Amino acid sequence: MGYDRSLxxxxxxxxxxxxxxxxxxxxxxxxxxxxxxxxxxxxxKHLVETDLYRQVEKALGRRYVGTFSAVEPDTGVHxxxxxxxxxxxxxxxxxxxxxxxxxxxxxxxxxxxLKEGGRLEDYDGFQLLTEPAVPHIAIPxxxxxxxxxxxxAIIKDHQEKRKLVFANTxxxxxxxxxxxxxxxxxxxxxxxxxxxxAMSHAVESxxxxxxxxxxxxxxxxxxxxxxxxxxxVMEDGNDLLARGQMLIAACIAGAAMSNTHVGLVHALAxxxxxxxxxxxxxxxxxxxxxxILYNLDACPEIYAAIARALGVDIRGMSDEDAGKxxxxxIWELTKKAGLPQKLSEVGVPxxxxxxxxxxxxxxxxxxxxxxxMDPEENLKVLKQAW
Amino acid sequence: xxxxxxxxxxxxxFGKAINANEEYKRTAATWEGPVxxxxxxxxxxxxxxxxxxxxxxxxGECREIKKVTLEEAQKAPYVIxxxxxxxxxxxQGRLGPVKGMMQGKLKLKGNxxxxxxxxxxxxxxxxxxxxxxxxxxxx
Ligand SMILES: [Fe+2]
Numbered sequence: 051m052g053y054d055r056s057l058x059x060x061x062x063x064x065x066x067x068x069x070x071x072x073x074x075x076x077x078x079x080x081x082x083x084x085x086x087x088x089x090x091x092x093x094x095k096h097l098v099e100t101d102l103y104r105q106v107e108k109a110l111g112r113r114y115v116g117t118f119s120a121v122e123p124d125t126g127v128h129x130x131x132x133x134x135x136x137x138x139x140x141x142x143x144x145x146x147x148x149x150x151x152x153x154x155x156x157x158x159x160x161x162x163x164l165k166e167g168g169r170l171e172d173y174d175g176f177q178l179l180t181e182p183a184v185p186h187i188a189i190p191x192x193x194x195x196x197x198x199x200x201x202x203a204i205i206k207d208h209q210e211k212r213k214l215v216f217a218n219t220x221x222x223x224x225x226x227x228x229x230x231x232x233x234x235x236x237x238x239x240x241x242x243x244x245x246x247x248a249m250s251h252a253v254e255s256x257x258x259x260x261x262x263x264x265x266x267x268x269x270x271x272x273x274x275x276x277x278x279x280x281x282x283v284m285e286d287g288n289d290l291l292a293r294g295q296m297l298i299a300a301c302i303a304g305a306a307m308s309n310t311h312v313g314l315v316h317a318l319a320x321x322x323x324x325x326x327x328x329x330x331x332x333x334x335x336x337x338x339x340x341x342i343l344y345n346l347d348a349c350p351e352i353y354a355a356i357a358r359a360l361g362v363d364i365r366g367m368s369d370e371d372a373g374k375x376x377x378x379x380i381w382e383l384t385k386k387a388g389l390p391q392k393l394s395e396v397g398v399p400x401x402x403x404x405x406x407x408x409x410x411x412x413x414x415x416x417x418x419x420x421x422x423m424d425p426e427e428n429l430k431v432l433k434q435a436w
Numbered sequence: 437x438x439x440x441x442x443x444x445x446x447x448x449x450f451g452k453a454i455n456a457n458e459e460y461k462r463t464a465a466t467w468e469g470p471v472x473x474x475x476x477x478x479x480x481x482x483x484x485x486x487x488x489x490x491x492x493x494x495x496g497e498c499r500e501i502k503k504v505t506l507e508e509a510q511k512a513p514y515v516i517x518x519x520x521x522x523x524x525x526x527x528q529g530r531l532g533p534v535k536g537m538m539q540g541k542l543k544l545k546g547n548x549x550x551x552x553x554x555x556x557x558x559x560x561x562x563x564x565x566x567x568x569x570x571x572x573x574x575x
Contacts, residue, residue, distance in 0.1 A: 178543050
């Protein structure tokens with residue numbers, strides 16, 4: 051777990067994080083504090099029909115000017131541009147997103163051209179903005195992506211079939227309203243898979259070559275919360291204490307990752323998702339323990355710390371043995387949560403593994419894995435996970 | 437002899453160093469497209485206007501490298517911009533280009549996932565830059 055004197059980092063988490071049951075109802079005050087007069091809600095077509103949505107709209111009161119509810123899973127450049135047009139027509143000066151990662155990323159995307167002019171694709175790049183984007187209050191309805199505190203928005207160019215990453219300090223949401231009541235409606239399967247996305251953010255932020263101590267602290271606590279509260283929330287989706295702790299876990303795991311990187315697990319999960327449509331959380335959940343075992347000899351002391359956070363009694367164990375126990379503990383957690391254990395169970399054909407192994411090499415995350423990867427090494431991990 | 441960083445002489449040496457680097461040739465074998473580097477103007481150290489470099493990088497080779505105007509530089513599919521102090525850190529090997537972007541010290545215009553595929557190649561470019569004996573404007 052040690053660092054050497056070459057350690058140098060910047061840690062950013064400028065988001066005001068507001069937590070508590072019912073805090074979504076404070077959205078009006080938050081808009082006022084940001085100097086907003088005309089707020090637009092960004093959400094999807096399912097959420098817009100719910101009471102959760104209506105409460106937020108009501109809480110905005112006179113500040114509310116309209117809603118853009120055309121966000122779809124895996125949001126796209128065309129959706130963001132359509133949302134921007136709507137916001138321009140309504141003369142919007144503050145954005146409120148209600149939803150999961152795709153909705154929050156859409157709002158991050160809209161915030162860019164709404165401030166700078168033009169279309170979203172004009173800002174394809176890294177840290178390109180020179181001033182803060184339009185203020186954005188994020189209200190997550192899932193506990194997984196951590197997008198409410200991260201500096202990236204992943205938006206697909208569906209026409210060109212490529213992924214655009216808008217990574218910019220100035221699109222980190224200004225406020226995250228973490229309200230456990232907003233996540234009670236999440237079905238068990240989604241609850242579990244999004245939680246494992248958060249778990250993967252925490253573990254990967256620790257084993258990446260770019261890890262930093264502040265992220266370690268966030269990640270270790272996120273791991274501790276997920277292992278302790280996921281079983282409860284799976285048993286009773288209305289357990290508001292557990293729902294709340296899961297929201298906190300996803301948020302701090304996101305903050306950890308946003309300041310470090312991810313590695314092998316995400317690189318493979320992105321490729322499995324891109325090629326065979328396996329949902330991000332499910333792919334991460336299946337691949338995470340295999341990623342740990344594969345990387346074990348590169349950083350056993352990190353996995354020993356992760357094992358401890360997972361509640362494993364590692365006294366008297368070597369770091370390697372403790373690391374193996376970390377993988378076991380994750381398997382136990384995902385089995386209990388009813389998540390698939392093998393890639394073969396989620397529609398990935400065995401003859402597709404080589405293609406995934408090749409694809410993952412061109413994923414940016416792979417570079418920051420603690421062990422250097424190539425297609426053959428990727429294939430070893432994938433075969434284990436199949 | 438040391439070359440003033442940045443200057444036309446310096447970038448010419450940089451181009452030679454790129455073409456002498458086998459590891460760059462290998463890791464950038466599929467890279468296609470010019471990259472522009474912009475050093476923000478800083479009159480206090482003698483950089484009266486933005487200093488812009490155009491590097492035509494193609495399949496592991498530097499086909500051409502030259503000083504261009506800001507207008508020309510901005511036409512490149514990939515443009516990386518930063519202050520003199522941050523570029524200096526990069527060529528001295530104290531700041532990785534991707535880490536520099538993560539930290540907001542360098543700004544990239546262009547498709548990030550594409551750049552990320554070539555992180556190793558970008559590290560090699562930095563090594564090439566470090567090989568050029570440099571005389572820094574602020575020292
Ligand atoms: Fe993720």
